[in-house]
Amino acid sequence: MLYIWLYPLHTEFSFLNVFRYLSFRIIYAAVTAFLIAFVLAPWLIQKLQELRLGQQVRDDGPSTHLTKSGTPTMGGILILFAVVLSTLLWADVTNRYVWMVVVAILGFGLVGFLDDYLKFIRGRSKGLSASQKLVTQVLIALGIGLLLYFLPAFSSKLNVPFFKNFTPDLGLFYIPFAIVVIVGSSNAVNLTDGLDGLAVGPVMIASLAYTIVAYVAGHRIISDYLLIPHIEGAGELAVFTAAVFGASLGFLWFNTYPASVFMGDVGSLPLGAALGTVAVISKHELLLLLVGGVFVIEAISVIFQVASFKSRGKRIFLMAPIHHHFEMKGWEEPKVVVRLWIIAILLALLSLSTLKLR
Numbered sequence: 634m635l636y637i638w639l640y641p642l643h644t645e646f647s648f649l650n651v652f653r654y655l656s657f658r659i660i661y662a663a664v665t666a667f668l669i670a671f672v673l674a675p676w677l678i679q680k681l682q683e684l685r686l687g688q689q690v691r692d693d694g695p696s697t698h699l700t701k702s703g704t705p706t707m708g709g710i711l712i713l714f715a716v717v718l719s720t721l722l723w724a725d726v727t728n729r730y731v732w733m734v735v736v737a738i739l740g741f742g743l744v745g746f747l748d749d750y751l752k753f754i755r756g757r758s759k760g761l762s763a764s765q766k767l768v769t770q771v772l773i774a775l776g777i778g779l780l781l782y783f784l785p786a787f788s789s790k791l792n793v794p795f796f797k798n799f800t801p802d803l804g805l806f807y808i809p810f811a812i813v814v815i816v817g818s819s820n821a822v823n824l825t826d827g828l829d830g831l832a833v834g835p836v837m838i839a840s841l842a843y844t845i846v847a848y849v850a851g852h853r854i855i856s857d858y859l860l861i862p863h864i865e866g867a868g869e870l871a872v873f874t875a876a877v878f879g880a881s882l883g884f885l886w887f888n889t890y891p892a893s894v895f896m897g898d899v900g901s902l903p904l905g906a907a908l909g910t911v912a913v914i915s916k917h918e919l920l921l922l923l924v925g926g927v928f929v930i931e932a933i934s935v936i937f938q939v940a941s942f943k944s945r946g947k948r949i950f951l952m953a954p955i956h957h958h959f960e961m962k963g964w965e966e967p968k969v970v971v972r973l974w975i976i977a978i979l980l981a982l983l984s985l986s987t988l989k990l991r
């Protein structure tokens with residue numbers, strides 16, 4: 634909104650001309666979101682404690698987790714508030730992609746909130762059933778996929794990292810493909826959110842990587858130079874991803890070991906969906922497998938563990954997701970978290986290199 638309200642005044646006050654620069658708005662979207670999360674978190678943590686919204690910790694997990702019982706959860710509400718407010722302040726609110734990602738993050742946030750609400754407020758320990766969660770996620774992702782597919786400028790061609798001339802056209806199949814990307818990333822982040830800072834760290838790293846990807850995709854000259862699809866208006870998505878980065882950084886201050894607050898499904902589900910939606914709109918869907926490699930590793934560890942246990946009656950890992958496997962091997966929690974952050978950073982750097990290696 635600041636862009637719409639203040640930039641036109643630059644003829645009177647020349648310094649307001651700065652609002653026309655996307656790079657300026659990206660940086661201050663991140664700073665604003667950080668400050669909102671950082672300043673409001675103590676108040677929210679106190680409120681969650683007063684409302685007794687403490688995490689019930691399962692007793693079949695690593696014993697080190699039992700001390701976490703009662704830690705306030707649903708802190709993701711603050712992340713969503715910081716992201717949406719900062720985006721609406723700093724992005725061009727006439728940009729349709731901005732509204733698509735805001736609807737996506739709020740829609741999945743509502744699914745997560747309902748799950749947490751049933752679990753922690755209504756005392757229904759399982760929350761929403763897996764099928765209820767999946768159906769609502771698919772419906773929201775379907776809405777996004779249809780909106781995108783029927784946009785005149787949208788292409789259903791798939792952009793494959795490293796191969797500039799191999800762009801298979803998925804046609805109508807792009808819609809179910811987009812659903813898999815968005816719902817898959819949402820649930821992968823949810824599975825990853827099992828140690829202090831373990832989900833929010835890679836979300837920060839991935840949102841920073843997609844800030845660069847969206848900026849480049851929306852820049853006609855740079856996208857042409859790199860031979861990547863130019864998506865007119867995609868640059869405004871970088872304001873959104875920068876807000877996700879800033880809000881996650883602010884939340885990390887309180888979620889780092891030993892965590893004072895957990896984000897809850899109300900945080901993990903929308904954050905994953907936001908990354909998936911940005912990946913689809915910016916036409917860097919497969920790149921998310923690399924940028925979000927830690928989430929992929931975590932999800933695959935569960936799939937393999939469950940498949941092995943069901944087919945052979947044996948586990949591959951001491952416990953899935955894989956972060957618990959390392960805990961069971963004796964790694965301290967901060968060691969598991971920071972080492973997975975290191976892998977996330979390396980994967981993000983490799984991902985960005987694919988923009989040039991084509």
Ligand code: 57M
Nearest residue numbers: 691693694698706823826827828829830895896897952953
């Ligand atoms: C999401 N939730 C955490 C917190 C967070 C199929 C199976 C793999 C499902 C999986 C599962 O239940 N996943 C749900 C992970 C939970 O965190 C809460 O959930 C929110 C995210 N959705 O915001 O509110 C626990 O994680 C810990 N935590 C932290 N710090 C954080 O910042 O320490 C979370 C955030 C919290 C806290 O202890 O209570 C979770 O782990 O449930 N199941 C599992 O992950 C379980 N694995 C398992 O059963 N493996 C089996 C089979 C099914 C694969 C096996 O290996 O044989 C593990 N999780 C738990 N106990 N809690 C192990 C057993």
